[in-house]
Amino acid sequence: MVKSFFRLADTAWDALVKPIIFVHIPKTAGTSFRKGADTYFGRSKICQDYGRVSPLTSPLIKKWASGEMDSWSFYQDFNRQGYQFLTGHFHASKYIDIFDAGQMITFLRDPVNRIVSEYNHKVRHQGYKDSFESFYRSRENINRQLRLVGQGNWSQLGFIGLVESFEDSLLLLNKKFGINxxxxxxNITSNEVVHSRGLTNEQLSELRTLNAKEYEFYNCARTQFDWRLHLARNGACFTRGAATALESGYLKGWAMPEGGTEAALLRVKHNGEVVAETKASEYNPIYKARGLGRRGFIGFSFDLTDIKDLSSIEVVVARTGQPLPILSSLTRLS
Structure with a gap:
């Protein structure tokens, strides 16, 4: 618990300008969070998308999904009906170009623990009969968190919390959005068919191999969460962003400090030594379209053509030392 260093805002829901879009990944404490949102916003302000045939899905979503209205009309009706929160088991890409990416949030969980939990849920409540191995080898259950959030989208989300640090995550999220x-x-049960602690070494090895990309993503997101927590404790600003591509020797990406409008000052480190510095102020229409801040003037590029070994490159925020994730992966930079 870290309540001592947070002052949760008393802002009422009707003071919010933009809705929150919650990518509800199965078995990541999403039901607990959604119920809390119901309590805070009120059920009438919650729009749900759990698929066209689900009784939980709101009529507006079903109307849009049926093709009766285009995305712009959907967006207008969504706001006209006063919704403040959208949730469901959807891919972030479904809504990231309709609502600002910075208003999108999700919670992650250790991949193996999440898979075990979803298998137990399927067996208990949906009559799943196949083995655990059949379940986790199924394509739809491999790297599922990463696929729902999106390899190229996750750094753009406004907030990513962790089930393993749920209370701290909720405090940070409330602080960021000025809600409570x-x-x-x-949705908690102890009646488990399979338990993570009971998995064999062979099962664990196969699960980690199958979900290697998701583990890389999860660990990267966890590092960013730990930095957000660290900076909040010290009254400092977290910076969203990422290095996204290496093109013709230039490392490119974006960065936007939360709670301000100044361009982020960034440094590139090579083997721990600062080799370049620049502000994230270049224009990119995609960043503008997704509402990432400063009307899209948040891009950066570093000339790395003179550096032969790129395996030890870091991009950090000059003011805080916070590292930005490198989405093109260090294996491709080396």
Whole structure:
């Protein structure tokens, strides 16, 4: 618990200008969070998208999915009906170009623990009969968190919390958005068919191999979460962003400090030594379209053509030392 260093805002829901879009990854405490959102915003302000045939899905979503209205009309009706929160088991890409990416949030969980939990849920509540091995080898259950959030989208989301640090995550999220969603415990059971601690070494090895990309993503997102927590404790600003590509020797990306409008000052380190410095102020129409800040003037590029070994490159925020994730992966930079 880290309540001592947070002052949660008392902002009422009707003071919010933009809705929050929650990518509800199965078995990541999403039901608890959604119930807390119901309590805070009120059920009438919650729009749900759990698929066209689900009774939980709101009529507006079904109307849009059926093709009766285009995306712009959907967006207008969504706002006209006063929704403040959209949730469901959807891919982030479904809504990231309709609503600002910075308003999108999700929670992650250790991949193996999440897969075990979803298998147990399927067996208990949906009559799943196949083996655990059949379940986790199924294509739809491999790297599922990464696929729902999106390899190229996750750094753009406004907030990514962790199930393993749920209370701290909720405090950070409330602080960022100026809301006060309460901590509720829902959908918890101890009647497990398979338990993570009971997996064999062979099962664990196969699960980690199958979900290697997701583990890389999860660990990277966890590092960013730890930095957000560290900076919040010290009253400092977190910077969203990422190095996204290496093109013709130039490392490119974006960065936007939260709670301000100044361009982020960034440094590139090679083997721990600063080799370049620049501000993230270049224009990119994609960043503008997704509402990432400063009307799209948040891009950066570093000339790395003179550096032969790129395996030890880091991009950090000059003011805080916070590292930005390198989405093109260090293996491709080396």
């Amino acid at each position: 969603i309460p901590i509720l415990r829902q």
